Structures are given as structure tokens and as C-alpha cells.
Amino acid sequence: MVRTTVKTASIRDVAALAEVSVPTVSRFLNNPSRVSEEKQERISQAIAMLGYRPNPVARALVHRQMPSVAVFTTNTTLYGPSLVFEGIEDAAREEGLPLSICVLNGQDRSDLRKSAQLYLDQHPSGVIMLDFDNLDIDMTSLLPENLPVVTVAGDAKKANNQVTLGxxxxxxxxxxxxxxxxxxxxxxxxxxxxxxxxxxxxxxxxxxxxxxxxxxxxxxxxxxxxxxxxxxxxxxxxxxxxxxxxxxxxxxxxxxxxxxxxxxxxxxxxxxxxxxxxxxxxxxxxxxxxxxMNFIEGGKQAFKLLRTQIGDKQISTENGHVVVPGELIVRDSAKNI
Known part of the structure; x- marks a missing residue:
């Protein structure tokens, strides 16, 4: 059987179909206001027809920054955190953003900071903190003040956005x-x-x-x-x-x-x-x-909340709290007396 390959549309293909230059398409992708409305319409139609998706790695190289999200947790084996990560991963895949997962080791601030710094040195665009262990140490205090952060679970957090699971x-x-x-x-x-x-x-x-x-x-x-x-x-x-x-x-x-x-x-x-x-x-x-508990939806909501603060999205300056509700499942282990 002969394997057929489907050619992925490039920015040059978009430019040719829209009858504009490659730099014009690039400006449209990064700052549409710098492109006339007539050209915006033609480029948008070309992108839709070709199914073109910008390459996040290439764009990162141009801007000398790689958009990415780091997920910090103290345990990857527990049922809840693993499903939350699945939800984050699903949402990140749709956006084309890479993820890294950081397992924080140690019980004192110094050890935890060393674990975190290994991933912070990669300059993530934002961090999602899984706080199912509800550690005594405020994990967000280990992060740079200007780094967007969303916490999942844990106790009430005053300083950053948070998703709780009801x-x-x-x-x-x-x-x-x-x-x-x-x-x-x-x-x-x-x-x-x-x-x-x-x-x-x-x-x-x-x-x-x-x-x-x-x-x-x-x-x-x-x-x-x-x-x-x-x-x-x-x-x-x-x-x-x-x-x-x-x-x-x-x-x-x-x-x-x-x-x-x-x-x-x-x-x-x-x-x-x-x-x-x-x-x-x-x-x-x-x-x-x-x-x-709707762990997967909690992960998706955490990514969505973080995404509003990073990249070319509208930056939110207000702290948000999203509650993802669950439901009581009645089976056979409880009865009236």
C-alpha cells in the first residue's frame, strides 16, 4: 500500500491564496489592527480554506519566547491530581501549548524552591499549581510575582486565581x-x-x-x-x-x-x-x-483561567475563583436506620 501524505498549509500558502505578502500575514497573526480590514478578510478566508494553524514553536523563536505552561504538584499518582492533569492536557492540546510537569520534592521552603527553580529556568508563560496536599507552605510564594498562576484545590488563596472542585x-x-x-x-x-x-x-x-x-x-x-x-x-x-x-x-x-x-x-x-x-x-x-468530583473539567477550567492571563489573550487583572460542582452518587453502602 502506498502511503499518501497530506501537505500541511504554510504561511506562504496563506499569503499566496490571499494575494498578500508573507509579512502581511505575519502582522495579521500577531497584531491584526496593523492590517487593513479588506486584507484581514482575505487572510481569514484563506486560513479557513487551507486549515492553516500557526506553528507555536516558530512564533516563539521569532519572539524569543516559547509559550508554555508548567504544572506543579507534589504527587502524580493520586486519582484526583492525575485526572486534573488530563483535563489541563486536553485544553492545552487544543491551544497548541506545550506542558511540563514539575513534581515538587521536599518539605521545607529551600528544598521546594530548588525543585521549582529547575522548571522556572525554562521560563514558562504561566503555572498551574495542584494543591491537593494543602501544604503548610504557600507554594505561590516560591514563584516570581509577575508570573500568572492558577491554583487547583487547596484552601482559600487570596493572592491568585483558583479553581475549586466543590x-x-x-x-x-x-x-x-x-x-x-x-x-x-x-x-x-x-x-x-x-x-x-x-x-x-x-x-x-x-x-x-x-x-x-x-x-x-x-x-x-x-x-x-x-x-x-x-x-x-x-x-x-x-x-x-x-x-x-x-x-x-x-x-x-x-x-x-x-x-x-x-x-x-x-x-x-x-x-x-x-x-x-x-x-x-x-x-x-x-x-x-x-x-x-469533576476533576477533568477542573483541569480544563484551570487552563482556561490561566490562558486569559498569558500570551496574546486579554490580560485579566482581577483574581478569579471558579467552582466546578460535583454530584452525590447514591449506590448501596448507606441506608436508613
């Missing part, structure tokens, strides 16, 4: 749902570094407070599902525990395992609800009731 609302809806099933209170098993304002914990606390339900100190877990199993063993010893809200699905599944091993049935004895709607949640026994 964690507080989700925590509220999960807790309210359990209380409406007749449970006197809800035990919350919190993720590491849960924040204050936009967190699952904040929503849980608000729902309990509104319903005058007893509020017990949250139980801390780590990212390992084994910690959920141990917590399940411990909570099974207290017959007053009838409803548990876990910070994510993996911890919830661990808790269910621990309760079962200790002789408690879910949902007959204890109702358990997770968070995120990971793939395992719908095939577990029982199928896990959870709160679905």
Missing part, C-alpha cells in the same frame, strides 16, 4: 444525606492536610452544626487504604457509630474491609460513604455511595 459542598451533601437517613451523627475520616474553608471537613462540620448533630473530632487517615482498614477495626468497637463519611473512596473501601473483618456489615450495621467516585467504587461489594 469539596465543601460535597462534604455538606454527603453528611446531610446520612443525617436525613436517620443517623444521629456522622463520623468523618479526614485525608492528610485537609484544609479549612473549601474542604470536605468544612462541609461535614456545617451539616452537623445545622442539624444539631454531635460533632466528634475527625479521625485522621493517610493515603494508604490499609489505614482505612485499621480505622474500620477501631470504629467497629463502638456500637454508637452508625454512619461514616470517608475523605476518599480508597479510604472508604478500606474502612468497609475493616468493619467486615470485625463482624460489622455495611450498610446493615454501619453506613459508609466515600468521595471522588473512583472506578472501584461501582464494582465493590456493596457498591459504594460517593460524591463524584
Amino acid at each position: 469539596a465543601e459542598r460535597g462534604g455538606y451533601e454527603v453528611t446531610k444525606y446520612l443525617l436525613e437517613l436517620g443517623h444521629k451523627t456522622v463520623i468523618h475520616v479526614a485525608l492528610p492536610h485537609e484544609g479549612v474553608k473549601y474542604s470536605r471537613m468544612a462541609g461535614w462540620h456545617k451539616a452537623c452544626e445545622e442539624s444539631n448533630a454531635p460533632i466528634y473530632a475527625p479521625i485522621s487517615s493517610d493515603w494508604d487504604p490499609e489505614s482505612g482498614v485499621k480505622i474500620g477495626h477501631r470504629l467497629a468497637e463502638d456500637d454508637n457509630v452508625t454512619a461514616i463519611f470517608a475523605g476518599n473512596d480508597i479510604i472508604a473501601l478500606g474502612i468497609i474491609r475493616g468493619l467486615n473483618e470485625a463482624g460489622k456489615k455495611v450498610p446493615e450495621d454501619v453506613s459508609v460513604i466515600g468521595f471522588d467516585d473512583q472506578p472501584l467504587s461501582k464494582i465493590w461489594t456493596p457498591k459504594l455511595t460517593t460524591y463524584r
Whole structure:
């Protein structure tokens, strides 16, 4: 079979079809106001007919700058951050902008700054910060003041644009749902570094407070599902525990395992609800009731928010906060009492 190749339209092709010079097309692409309306119309039609797309690398060389976006995170293996990055990647691909991902290592400011500087030396046009760990150190303080930044997740940020994924609302809806099933209170098993304002914990606390339900100190877990199993063993010893809200699905599944091993049935004895709607949640026994986070859309919105601040787009001087809502997914792991 003979392989056929499709010739990609070049700026010279556009100029020839529009009957203008190559420099005129270049001016149109970089600053349309410098080109007459009549020529703008002809060039626009030529671009549409040829399916021409400017080469971002070539344009960067001309301007001595490579438009790019750096994504900073402390963990690439967790379910949520990996899907947010997928959303960022999808949006960046549509814009033709390259991405780099920076995994920040270390716990003190000096180590984190060294990790960040390796990528800042590449002069990215902007940074998207994935703050799912909600670190005590303000990560944006490591960046140049004039560099556009958008934070995804984490606690409230005053100094830059932010996309949150409705964690507080989700925590509220999960807790309210359990209380409406007749449970006197809800035990919350919190993720590491849960924040204050936009967190699952904040929503849980608000729902309990509104319903005058007893509020017990949250139980801390780590990212390992084994910690959920141990917590399940411990909570099974207290017959007053009838409803548990876990910070994510993996911890919830661990808790269910621990309760079962200790002789408690879910949902007959204890109702358990997770968070995120990971793939395992719908095939577990029982199928896990959870709160679905729209991580991919969150990534797309973060890129969109950053894109308004960089390149040839209109620069925004006002800080923005975009909330990407989720939804409660009712399955089989919670019941009324």
C-alpha cells in the first residue's frame, strides 16, 4: 500500500491564496489592527480554506519566547491530581501549548524552591499549581510575582486565581444525606492536610452544626487504604457509630474491609460513604455511595483561567475563583436506620 501524505498549509500558502505578502500575514497573526480590514478578510478566508494553524514553536523563536505552561504538584499518582492533569492536557492540546510537569520534592521552603527553580529556568508563560496536599507552605510564594498562576484545590488563596472542585459542598451533601437517613451523627475520616474553608471537613462540620448533630473530632487517615482498614477495626468497637463519611473512596473501601473483618456489615450495621467516585467504587461489594468530583473539567477550567492571563489573550487583572460542582452518587453502602 502506498502511503499518501497530506501537505500541511504554510504561511506562504496563506499569503499566496490571499494575494498578500508573507509579512502581511505575519502582522495579521500577531497584531491584526496593523492590517487593513479588506486584507484581514482575505487572510481569514484563506486560513479557513487551507486549515492553516500557526506553528507555536516558530512564533516563539521569532519572539524569543516559547509559550508554555508548567504544572506543579507534589504527587502524580493520586486519582484526583492525575485526572486534573488530563483535563489541563486536553485544553492545552487544543491551544497548541506545550506542558511540563514539575513534581515538587521536599518539605521545607529551600528544598521546594530548588525543585521549582529547575522548571522556572525554562521560563514558562504561566503555572498551574495542584494543591491537593494543602501544604503548610504557600507554594505561590516560591514563584516570581509577575508570573500568572492558577491554583487547583487547596484552601482559600487570596493572592491568585483558583479553581475549586466543590469539596465543601460535597462534604455538606454527603453528611446531610446520612443525617436525613436517620443517623444521629456522622463520623468523618479526614485525608492528610485537609484544609479549612473549601474542604470536605468544612462541609461535614456545617451539616452537623445545622442539624444539631454531635460533632466528634475527625479521625485522621493517610493515603494508604490499609489505614482505612485499621480505622474500620477501631470504629467497629463502638456500637454508637452508625454512619461514616470517608475523605476518599480508597479510604472508604478500606474502612468497609475493616468493619467486615470485625463482624460489622455495611450498610446493615454501619453506613459508609466515600468521595471522588473512583472506578472501584461501582464494582465493590456493596457498591459504594460517593460524591463524584469533576476533576477533568477542573483541569480544563484551570487552563482556561490561566490562558486569559498569558500570551496574546486579554490580560485579566482581577483574581478569579471558579467552582466546578460535583454530584452525590447514591449506590448501596448507606441506608436508613
